[in-house]
Amino acid sequence: SIFLIKEAIKKKYTGKNDIIFLRLDNTILVIVAILLILYLKDFVLDMPYIINKQYSYAEGYVTEQSHGGADISSERRSIFLYDKVKDDEIEITVFSRYVDKNTYLKVQYLPHTKYGAIVENK
Known part of the structure; x- marks a missing residue:
């Protein structure tokens, strides 16, 4: 079977895949953070009006x-x-x-x- 052959399942580790994965993760995290800030911006700007009841x-x-x-x-x-x-x-x-x-x-x-x-x- 294929699981018993070491050469079939062994890959040479270079670290390139991890770096690409981490860069992709960080990019997605930054995009989500920016979108969340843009979504919540109006709610945060309205907080002083709510606290002071200045509608x-x-x-x-x-x-x-x-x-x-x-x-x-x-x-x-x-x-x-x-x-x-x-x-x-x-x-x-x-x-x-x-x-x-x-x-x-x-x-x-x-x-x-x-x-x-x-x-x-x-």
Whole structure:
């Protein structure tokens, strides 16, 4: 059998394979670390706003309806709100029931992640 022949299973050790493997491992580790930092950056930047309770506020009319998923208050939705104070359309992620187009909302949200809560729904 092949397992009994030493020459068939013996390889000359040069260390090149280990160096290539370690370089590949380190490269993958650096790439994963960079992607993790980029993903968590907005959450870290919002921490002072959470600690000091300095939320951003917007109020205006919803420009697109959000009816995806179930009509329950724990459903995560992206809403597009035309903020009449800043005169700009912003996208905010909230947990809410269905949101219809042209609904007037008052929203508080975090400035970097754009996660927020609906304060008033008219």
